[in-house]
Structures are given as structure tokens and as C-alpha cells.
Amino acid sequence: MSNKIKQEMNKIEIPKELSERSKMGVSQAKKEMNKDRKRINVKGIGIAAALLVSVGAFTLFNNDTPDGTTESQEALVVNEDGSVEIPAIQLPEDTSSASMIGLIIYNGKVYTQAATEIDPEDAKAIIGDKLGTTKGTIDEWSKQEAYDEEFASTIGETDVYSVKGYDKDFRIMTYQEQDGKKYAEFYENLNGITINSGEGVFGQLNMVSNVSSAQYRNFSDWDNGIKNYQSVTSMQALNIFLEELNKVKPLPREENSDPIGNSPNRNNEDFRELSINLNDGSLVRLTLLRDGYIYYGFMDVYFEMNEDVFLKMWSQLE
Amino acid sequence: MLDLVKEAQKGNDKAFMALFQKYEQDIYRMAFVYVKNPNDALDVVQETAYRSFKSIKNLKEPKYFKTWLIRISISCSMDLLRKKKKVVYLKPELEGNLSDDINEDIDLEVTVRDLIERLNEDEKSVIILRFYEGLTLKEISKTLNIPLGTAKTILYRALDKLRKNLKGDDFYE
Structure with missing residues (x-):
């Protein structure tokens, strides 16, 4: 099989101009490398990075505006003040090649499956107002109109609620009881927003001041799905860390500026998954890298923390 | 090679070209499988050269040059697909509980066209990296930045599709 695929791939003819095109790319880069770019526009790259790092999640982006031009609104933009604009997810006209997972349209915004989990029993206690019922109207063959509808979704029919204690512009929840079993899931709107600092997320x-316990695991346990968690013992260090999280600086993820994508960071020394149980039963999962970087969910940005505070937290994870 | 990477990181374009040209045919063929035509595949090669030279200074570990370059070329292919076709890429939550011994040895009569037409983008990535570039599943998971279990699942699914394709109703094609 291996040889067969290689043989077949090698049958793809190499055009004469191949080397010429490589050179053109390099010389174009060389010309630009001395220029100072005040505004970094990483058109599409963050999106591609998001694809590559999707872990059981997805990206749903469309790089083209209806008139076919590419505008800055689709791009991840770093402003001069350091804030990062994450473009609104644009719904596709053609999804024929797509496989799809959880998203809900609410208030004209796209909420996607969250990286924070909630136990269905605990969910019952924080259910807010019923906002509506999703329609399972989006599938691979949907037309654009399907996405304009409130509560259009890819998750079939289920009831949607606000969540007590959380802004419904940020988080909503699905909740369902079926055959004696309960199901609950958070959905979050993490696109079409500008992140100035960690506080936005x-x-x-x-x-802050809401943690019941926390635990961590190393890279290989995370990678292999092994539930080998160690407890975080110093709540003080954790609380200081969580307060500092509100001040961290957002950075756009692109393939060359995305530390979690660097193989050297994907090892037991440099990588920790930190799981934080909150008093309301929700479980927040963060990824920390030794160099001071923090990731949440499947966002197109990651965060960098002040070294002193970070290292105190990191020492709790070793 | 590591010396060339270091030279390229200092901005030496000739060193970079010497490196890049070792891989440009691989990049072209991989791109072809994603974008399905020579012109777009050439655009991907040019864009990959452009992006990679611009950012090679950020490459921390020169020994990972090749997989780093492959990642960039996959990104470029995906970007181009999105621009042209408005394709979306949604990944279902994948269960990673497969056994380690995925059967890769069945002698399939796979054609380039099967790869192009039958597999979605993430399946193409895993199949190409596994069988064309000869990466291990672990290396694939690092290159694509996905958990090992997910890489296994995608590989299993892709092989399954290619096998079904043989048995299925498309034999007249």
C-alpha cells in the first residue's frame, strides 16, 4: 500500500516552471523582509492554523466575501494597541465537502462547542431561561439561507438555555433529558470579537475566587487520552495565576507563531493540561506551555503571561 | 543541512533556495492532491516558498525543517481551497480508541484520482504524510498538531474509504 501510494504520487508530473515559481516566492519574501509592517494582517493563516490544531473541534470559516474579494474582516488582525480582532465566522455557501459538528446560530452569532465541560447533574442547577430549540437544519447540503435562521444548528433538535452566572452573548447551553439520561453542553461565541487582554475570554x-479544585496532566497522558491527573495543591498560586490571566496579552495564532504547534513544545517537560473545577460544576481546560503561553479551546489567539507569575504556577505543575 | 537552515535563518536566500529545492517536488505533488490542478499547485509552491522564507527565522529547531515546511504547504493548500471554493473544514469529535495495529498492508489499487476525489482534506493530509512522506503516526500527530488517537482514527477512516471505493459502485470509473 505504502509503495503503491508513493508510486501513484510520483506519477504526478512536475511542471518545468516549478523551480522558477519557488524562486519567485523567495524573492518576493526577500523584498518584503526589510519593510516594517505596522499592521500585521495574517489573512487566512490563523484560520489554517486553527484547522491544524482542531482537536476534536472544527473551524468554520470562509475566506471570501460575497463579491469574491478578500477583505480584512476575514483576517485575524493585530492592532497597534496589541488587541487582536477575531473575524466573525462566515457561513459557507457550499458545504458539500464538509463534515460538520456542533454549532448553533443565536442572535445572529455562531456559537461553537466549548472547551469547558459541564456535568449534566450540575448543569441542571445553572440552567437559565429557555432561549429556544435548535433546528437540525444545517447539514452538508444546506443552502446559505439555512444559516440565516435563528437556532439553525448542526446538532439536531435540542433545547437551548442561557446559563446562570454567564453572559449569554458569550455562553449558552444545550440541555436534554432522554430515556432517563441527561445531556448538557456549553456553546461559546469566540468569533466576531476583539480581544484586548485575557479578560475578554x-x-x-x-x-477567579470560584475554584473548587484543579488538576493537571502531562503531554503523553493528554495525547493518549489517559486520565492520569495530579492535583494542584497550592490554591494560592492558582488564584494568583487566575487573576493574572485577565491581564495576559493575546497573540494571533499562525503557523509560524503558534508555540503549541512546535514539536519541541509537545513533550512532558514543556506541556501541561490544566483542568480547573469551578464551584458551579463546570470544568475549564487550559493548555499551558513552559515558555509562558496559555491556550483556551479552539480560538485563533493564544496568550502570553508575565514570567514571574507564570513560573510560580508552573512550579505547581511539576 | 542544519548549516543551510542556520544560514537561511540569517536571511541568506541562496541557502534557503538550496534547502527548498530539495522538497519542492514533494510540495508540488502534495499540493496537487489538495487543489487538483497544476496551476493552483504551482501557486501553492510559490506561496509556501514565500511564507517559509519569511518565517524561517522563527524556526526554533532546524532539524524539524522538513515537517515545518510540510505544515506550511498544507496551510497554503487549505487557504487556496477556501478562497476558491468556499470549502469549510469541520472535524467531528474523533474517538481515539483504536488499536495500534491498523492494517495498512492490503494491496490497494489506489490511483491519484482516488486520493483526490475520495478523501477529504484531513484524510489526504494523513495519507500523504504516512505513505508519501513515510512519517510515523506519532510524527503525523505532531506535524498536524492533533492527538495521536485522532491521527489514527483519520488514517483508519481514510484507508476504509479507499478500500470501500474498490468494492463499491464506482468500479466503472
Whole structure:
């Protein structure tokens, strides 16, 4: 099989101009390398990076505007003040090649499956107002109109609620009881927003002074799905860390500036998954890298923390 | 090779070209499988050269040059597909509980066209990296930045599709 695929791939003819095109790319880069770019526009790259790092999640982006031009609104933009604009997810006209997972349209915004989990029993206690019922109207063959509808979704029919203690512009919840079993899931709107600091994301998670326990695991356990968690013993260090999270600086993820994508960071020394249980039963999962970087969910940005505070936290994870 | 990477990181374009040209045919063929035509595949090669030279200074470990370059070329292919076709890439939550011994040895009559037409983008990535580039599943999971279990699942699914394709109703094609 291996040889067969290689043989077949090698049958793809190499055009004469191949080397010429490589050179053109390099010389174009060389010309630009001396220029100072005040505004970094990483058109599409963050999106591609998001694809590559999707872990059981997905990206749903469309790089083209209806008139076929590419505008800055689709791009991840770093402003001069350091804030990062994450473009609104644009729904596709043609999804024929797509496989799809959880998203809900609510208030004209796209909420996607969250990286924070909730136990269905605990979910019952924080159910807010019923917002509506999803329609399972989006599938691979949907037309654009399907996405304009409120509560259009890829998750079939289920009831959607606000969540007590959380802003519904940020988080909503599906909840269902079926055959005696309960199902609950958070959905979060992490696109079409500008992130100035960690507060825009971590502040929404209500973690400060709200932690019941926390644990961590190393890279290989995470990678292999092994539930080998160690407890975080110093709540003080954790609380200081969580407060500092509101001040961290956002950085756009692109394939060359995305430390989690660097193989050297994907090892037991440099990588920790930190799971934080909150008093309301929700479980926030963060990824920390030794160099001071923090990731939440499947966002197109990651965060960098002040070294002193970070290292105190990191020492708790070793 | 490591010396060339270091030279390229200092901005030496000739050193970079010497490196890049070792891989440009691989990049072209991989791109072809994603974008399905020579012109777009050439655009991907040019864009990959452009992006990689611009950012090679950020490459921390020169020994990972090849997989780093492959990642960039996959990104470029995906970007081009999105621009042209408005394709979306959604990944279902994948269960990673497969056994380690995925059967890769069945002698399939696979054609380039099967790869192009039958597999979605993430399946193409895994199949190409596994069988064309000869990467291990572990290396694939690192290159694509996905958990090992997910890489296994995608490989299993892709092989399954290619096998079904043989048995299925498309034999007249």
C-alpha cells in the first residue's frame, strides 16, 4: 500500500516552471523582509492554523466575501494597541465537502462547542431561561439561507438555555433529558470579537475566587487520552495565576507563531493540561506551555503571561 | 543541512533556495492532491516558498525543517481551497480508541484520482504524510498538531474509504 501510494504520487508530473515559481516566492519574501509592517494582517493563516490544531473541534470559516474579494474582516488582525480582532465566522455557501459538528446560530452569532465541560447533574442547577430549540437544519447540503435562521444548528433538535452566572452573548447551553439520561453542553461565541487582554475570554469563564479544585496532566497522558491527573495543591498560586490571566496579552495564532504547534513544545517537560473545577460544576481546560503561553479551546489567539507569575504556577505543575 | 537552515535563518536566500529545492517536488505533488490542478499547485509552491522564507527565522529547531515546511504547504493548500471554493473544514469529535495495529498492508489499487476525489482534506493530509512522506503516526500527530488517537482514527477512516471505493459502485470509473 505504502509503495503503491508513493508510486501513484510520483506519477504526478512536475511542471518545468516549478523551480522558477519557488524562486519567485523567495524573492518576493526577500523584498518584503526589510519593510516594517505596522499592521500585521495574517489573512487566512490563523484560520489554517486553527484547522491544524482542531482537536476534536472544527473551524468554520470562509475566506471570501460575497463579491469574491478578500477583505480584512476575514483576517485575524493585530492592532497597534496589541488587541487582536477575531473575524466573525462566515457561513459557507457550499458545504458539500464538509463534515460538520456542533454549532448553533443565536442572535445572529455562531456559537461553537466549548472547551469547558459541564456535568449534566450540575448543569441542571445553572440552567437559565429557555432561549429556544435548535433546528437540525444545517447539514452538508444546506443552502446559505439555512444559516440565516435563528437556532439553525448542526446538532439536531435540542433545547437551548442561557446559563446562570454567564453572559449569554458569550455562553449558552444545550440541555436534554432522554430515556432517563441527561445531556448538557456549553456553546461559546469566540468569533466576531476583539480581544484586548485575557479578560475578554478568561474573565467570561468566572474562574477567579470560584475554584473548587484543579488538576493537571502531562503531554503523553493528554495525547493518549489517559486520565492520569495530579492535583494542584497550592490554591494560592492558582488564584494568583487566575487573576493574572485577565491581564495576559493575546497573540494571533499562525503557523509560524503558534508555540503549541512546535514539536519541541509537545513533550512532558514543556506541556501541561490544566483542568480547573469551578464551584458551579463546570470544568475549564487550559493548555499551558513552559515558555509562558496559555491556550483556551479552539480560538485563533493564544496568550502570553508575565514570567514571574507564570513560573510560580508552573512550579505547581511539576 | 542544519548549516543551510542556520544560514537561511540569517536571511541568506541562496541557502534557503538550496534547502527548498530539495522538497519542492514533494510540495508540488502534495499540493496537487489538495487543489487538483497544476496551476493552483504551482501557486501553492510559490506561496509556501514565500511564507517559509519569511518565517524561517522563527524556526526554533532546524532539524524539524522538513515537517515545518510540510505544515506550511498544507496551510497554503487549505487557504487556496477556501478562497476558491468556499470549502469549510469541520472535524467531528474523533474517538481515539483504536488499536495500534491498523492494517495498512492490503494491496490497494489506489490511483491519484482516488486520493483526490475520495478523501477529504484531513484524510489526504494523513495519507500523504504516512505513505508519501513515510512519517510515523506519532510524527503525523505532531506535524498536524492533533492527538495521536485522532491521527489514527483519520488514517483508519481514510484507508476504509479507499478500500470501500474498490468494492463499491464506482468500479466503472
